[in-house]
Amino acid sequence: DQQVKQNSPSLSVQEGRISILNCDYTNSMFDYFLWYKKYPAEGPTFLISISSIKDKNEDGRFTVFLNKSAKHLSLHIVPSQPGDSAVYFCAASTSNTGKLIFGQGTTLQVKP
Amino acid sequence: AAGVIQSPRHLIKEKRETATLKCYPIPRHDTVYWYQQGPGQDPQFLISFYEKMQSDKGSIPDRFSAQQFSDYHSELNMSSLELGDSALYFCASSSITRTGGGETQYFGPGTRLLVL
Numbered sequence: 001d002q003q004v005k006q007n008s009p010s011l012s013v014q015e016g017r018i019s020i021l022n023c024d025y026t027n028s029m030f031d032y033f034l035w036y037k038k039y040p041a042e043g044p045t046f047l048i049s050i051s052s053i054k055d056k057n058e059d060g061r062f063t064v065f066l067n068k069s070a071k072h073l074s075l076h077i078v079p080s081q082p083g084d085s086a087v088y089f090c091a092a093s094t095s096n097t098g099k100l101i102f103g104q105g106t107t108l109q110v111k112p
Numbered sequence: 113a114a115g116v117i118q119s120p121r122h123l124i125k126e127k128r129e130t131a132t133l134k135c136y137p138i139p140r141h142d143t144v145y146w147y148q149q150g151p152g153q154d155p156q157f158l159i160s161f162y163e164k165m166q167s168d169k170g171s172i173p174d175r176f177s178a179q180q181f182s183d184y185h186s187e188l189n190m191s192s193l194e195l196g197d198s199a200l201y202f203c204a205s206s207s208i209t210r211t212g213g214g215e216t217q218y219f220g221p222g223t224r225l226l227v228l
Contacts, residue, residue, distance in 0.1 A: 034216065043116070043202050043219035044155070089154060097168045098206065098215055099145060102154035 003027045004092050006103035014111055019077040021106050023090030026071065030092040034100070035064060035075045038087045047088075048075070080110045114139055116205050116220035124226045125193050133188040133223045137205030143167070144186040145217055146178060149200040161186055162208065193227045200224050 005024045013019045021035075031052040036044035050057040050064045050073065057064050063076045077084055090103040117136040125131050137144050143162045147155040157170035161180035172178075175193075180186045190197060201224075204217035 032215075036219070041200075041222070041224065043118075043204075043221045046216055046218055049216055093215075097160075098143065098208070098217075099157040099160060099168050099170060100147075100155070100204075100217060101157070104154050 001026075002104070003030075004090055004101050004103040006088075006090055006106045008106050009104070010107040010109070012109045012111060013080050015082055016079045019075075019080045019084065019108055019110065021075040021077075021088050021090070021108065023073050023075075023103050024071060025073075025092050027092070027094075027101075028071070029094045030101075031095050032093045033064070033066060033073050034091045034093075035062075036089045036091060037084075038089060038105070044089060077108075080108075082110050082112050084108060085110050116203055116218055118201075118203050118220035118223050120223060121221060122224050122226075124228065126228055127193060127195065129193050129227075131190045131193060131225060133190070133201050133203075133225075135186045135188070135203030135205075135220060137184050137186070137203075138218055141205035141207045141218075142184065143206045143208055143215070144180055144184070145204040145206070146172075146186070146188050147202040147204065147219075149202065149222075151199070155202055158188070190225075195227050198225055198227045 034049040035047045038044045087105045091100040145160040146158040149155040158172040164180045178188045200222045204219045206215040206217045
């Protein structure tokens with residue numbers, strides 16, 4: 001039972017354009033959501049997070065949007081750069097346990 | 113800034129052998145999580161510790177055990193290794209906030225275990 005889903009295995013965008021990565025979840029108890037970037041053979045690197053009491057959080061080129069009614073969140077990267085090419089994982093947790101439930105990941109390729 | 117340290121980075125074992133993976137959290141972080149990532153899969157939660165006590169347990173085999181020591185480092189002990197245990201093992205650390213909201217977990221580089 002995949003509680004966090006990233007339905008797009010891959011995404012390709014042109015340098016300078018916007019990258020939009022999507023994530024859906026089923027567990028309404030999730031109250032904290034995070035995006036991680038991962039290169040092969042390395043650990044996930046934290047990018048940005050959002051609490052369920054907010055609907056938007058922005059940090060530089062990265063913005064995360066949360067739509068609780070739709071149980072959907074998205075990560076926007078503007079402008080996209082070739083160095084952004086990596087696997088992006090969406091993760092969710094509940095405040096009573098803290099453990100992260102990950103999506104399957106989306107491989108982003110930013111073409112020069 | 114100091115990051116999460118994991119050792120060893122690579123480990124090759126035979127079936128039925130034992131392995132010990134170590135994790136050194138970010139200084140002043142009181143919580144450690146262990147995750148397993150199989151080939152082509154997303155990371156799966158194994159076990160976590162808060163202030164040296166087990167706080168949660170996921171899909172961790174009975175052959176595995178873990179603990180957190182007084183200096184907050186953690187060790188994952190794996191016995192009777194099976195071929196299917198070959199995976200990347202990540203440790204993450206965090207500092208639980210007391211004001212509500214979430215805790216951000218910071219991951220180490222992982223230990224790649226290969227069981228032959």
